[in-house]
Amino acid sequence: MIQLIKRPTPSKAWAWATPIIAVFATMIAGGILFAALGKNPFEAIRVIFWDPLFGSNAAYFRGQLLVKAGPLILIAAGLAVGFRAGIWNIGAEGQYIIGAICGASLALSVYPSESAWLFPAMVIVGALGGWLWGMIPALLKVTFGTSEILVSLMLVYVAENLLAYMAFGPLKNPEGFGFPGSRNLQQYPSAHNPELIAGTGAHWGVAAAIVAIIATYILMHRHIAGFRIRVAGEAPRAARFAGVVPARLVVFCLGLSGALAGLAGLFEVAGPSGQITDSFNAGYGFTAIIVAFLGRLHPIGILLAGLLMALTYIGGDMAQLMLQLPAAAIQVFQGMLLFFLLGFDVLTNYRIRIGKAQAA
Amino acid sequence: MTGEDKLLRIEGLTKAYPGVVANDGVGFAVAPGEIHALLGENGAGKSTLVKMIYGLVKPDSGTMEFRGSPYMPPEPRAARAAGVAMVFQHFSLFEALNVAENVALGMENPPPIRQLAREIREISETYGLPLDPARLVGDLSAGERQRVEIVRCLLQDPKLLIMDEPTSVLTPQEVEILFHTLRKLAREGTAILYISHKLEEIRSLCDHATILRGGKVVGTCLPREKTARELAEMMVGTEFKSTDRSGRTLGETVLSVAGLSLPPMTQFGPALKDIRFDLRAGEVLGVGGVAGNGQEELLATLAGERVSAPSTVKLHGTDIAGLGPNARRAKGVLAAPEERLGHAAVPNMSLTENAILTGTVRKPLTRKGFVDLAAARSFAEDVIRAFDVRTPGPHVAARALSGGNLQKYVIGREVLQEPEVLIVNQPTWGVDAAAAAAIRQAILDLAAKGAAVIVISQDLDELMEIADSFAALNEGRMSAPVPTEGLTLEQIGLMLGGAHGMQEAAL
């Protein structure tokens, strides 16, 4: 019989090894899935993981990598701080949408402004929008004890409907021949979030993601505030003993993750996406949850996990084009990755002993 | 002592866990109607032994015989079917369920709930343990909860009743009621296996005693023929070192608490009601009381985890009632909560990180808010050295330490920060005798240096040993402190139980 024995001290080696094992396990399980769909599993894995980086059109795809990874990392960096504290913001998707709507609304309301202040103002408004949307579950949690999980999630659906309303109503492009969707900000120079270095895909959002990684690293692993956040997640009573005020922690964590998600939305709408449409959101807010866990809620891990997850997006697109692999297969693939990670994670805190059974 | 008349016979029982041999070739026998004591310190292997008898843990080797036939229960169900019942130290009760439901869960084939309720009433009256089957267990006192456990066992007409440290949660009066019940049961032929480290209890209650030390049987005796000191030396194996109370003079009032009232922290917890006392420099105030009567709430409030109304807590005449834990630490008010894992320390974090938990205010462990890991590590090492904490080093996770070692670390961490007021809750609970003595001495030494100390404990002997004054907590009320000198156990019992306890004692 297989038996779990608790380790006296959590294993650092396993903590870093489990994500890697999980990735390989997912490749195997994914290969089986692709085979079941009638595709050559080796070819599919190569198209997803190898070709975007080193294949014939890699130059183009490598740029896409940062475009996709930027928002994922930016959102996940914020979420991870909350998850560490045991505060579950799962509505980043909504905060992302609201950030985009707020920033775009500002730009479109002054159209056609040429002010150099417009873009910085949009950044602030976008972050503020996400922050406010995150404050709703935070304040409800603090004043009434309402579950932040359910409220933040419900607000995603509210935000999605608001997005559709905006795209069909107030923000609709007056010169858009009746098609839903706003003006394209890519053709609005003072509001555009351009590629900073040609060919890399790096826009301001990518820069913001790097700053967020560094800042959250310093916060969580160097500063006493981050230490207290980690204590709050590990042992809430001990955190109160150490002087943590739970309400302030909730407001801080939901505010931070909301603001970062809002920023990600703003950079997306002003950059790669360009306009507010009813299908503007691509699920980054949810995928970022996977990124946060895959990165073990550690900023450096999130950086790597974000890049990996971006790779599966791009590779998935390629596989769709070249192998007619359904887009949903990649979503399944990402889900499996999270399953394997959560499953293997047991090895960080427990040893497996195979042998004589003890009383259950 | 021929073999045939024994109810339970155990031979060569061994159980090893990674790193420790919990039981090593243990053997003893219990006769019907006998009250048999299992005596030993914390960690001597008593709990593992009874868990094997009750089917919760499987032995690695050894044999058991019950009522003349081989016995090796694979699970508690089988043990209960054979006629073995057990009352746990930490009750296996469900707070949100009522008494009858709790009893039903402990039975194999419970009758319909209405009939069961009637049976509960009957049996509880027969044995002098009044219980209302319809009440939620969460609303019961610790003594009443124990009754639920006992009634649950009695309804199954057990041949052997195992009681694991049953008196640790009872007032002296409640202990008398319990002993009365147990003696009655024994007279009716039920054997009782009584686990305890309290010597006087065993001397007054038990017919035989088996003494365990380090997982081995180190002796058997008739406890009535031994003095408490002899039993203690058999249990501990070395001569007792008594604590040194000398060198203390009481200074002026440091902490004064008045009119302190707070609502309950948890659904089934007590409210604090009009607590008032003064604490002088160099004084050790012992706060006794049965668990769950406001001990945790009192510590949390004095430590600043919960704020109270203005002027209810004053330090040197300055109001600190509204300050949080760190602001109070800055002023010298420190605390060590009862729950080591999860409150006083974070189980999954290293000792170094656990030093940071409370040490940043009074020790330079941070620079402009940034953690100075080297300083923290060296502070953790200081604690480990000064309090003889047995650990490979400060990088080890708190959860890896034994109870006694972690407790020494937690108390040491606060003591080395030179508090002006220190509040500790259950400082020696679940700690081996040597560590307990060291902790008590550290508390006395701290007081000798002029600190004011509040020791909250359920161990009355401990309080009598180290405290200058004594107060009792009962349902969130605290009696006025009285000097410990000349205080008798009866007086303490009355203080602990309040009017509530008197009523039950009269039954």
Place this chain on the structure above:
Amino acid sequence: MIGGIDIIALIATLMAASTPVLLAATGELIAEKSGVLNLGVEGMMIMGAVGGFAAAVATGNPVLGFVAGAFAGAALAMIFALLTQVFLSNQVATGLALTLFGLGLSALIGKGYEGIRPPPTAKLDFGPLSDIPGLGQIFFRHDWVVYLSLLLVAATWYFLRKTRGGLILRAVGENHDAAHALGYRVIAVRFAALAFGGAMAGLGGAYLSLVRVPQWTEGMTAGAGWIALAIVVFASWRAERVLIGAYLFGGITALQLQLQAAEYSIPVHLLSMAPYLITIIVLVILSAIHRHGVQAAPASLGRSFHASS
């Protein structure tokens, strides 16, 4: 008719509109009563929706569709059970993973089923009863699943309140250590509770794709699983209140749809927000009431159990 809204039609639709969340919430109630918080209801529902749809289309038999939907939901729940109960993973994270996985897998399976109509689910024939004006339309013109869902709620209530199995389930959810000490098999009980929860969510999902809509579209549950989770909180973990909660939300959904149909000048997208906003408002009111009162949640909810003794 009040303001363009047909009240009788509204109440009649309410029962059908509530059925998916009622089924899912009842299942989640059992899971949570055993002490496990499964946030994957949305994923299990959509797996039930696609599984039920595919099976019904393949066999031409809607009953088999519902059976398949229940199996699909339960199968997904078993992944959750394995991860959280055996590998002791975090329940919140695993539940989220389950939802993300379920949404993806259902989209994958559902390719090729879009735009098809499923075989119709039979209405129960109550004869003359269904012709009673008003009442007949409200109570006696539904398909069998609506009545089955009510029966299942009643059975759940009876199980929790009156049976030994229900008592053991509640005990495990209240204090898994004590239940273990008494010799109950905590993990086995939780596996069973999760399987039931998954099957019920799957059934609810199948009802969406086979009756409510009725067709398959990607992501068609649109948050119904999350609303089911909210209903369990709203119901303070009591079966009879789950019924009230589900019908309340069903009523709001039905009303909102009728308002859309009645062509009021409120934009469609703002109306579509209503169920989610009202869910939030109800959650807030409830948590405000319970703030200082009785905590109804099972005490072990969301905590991992590992027998260390």
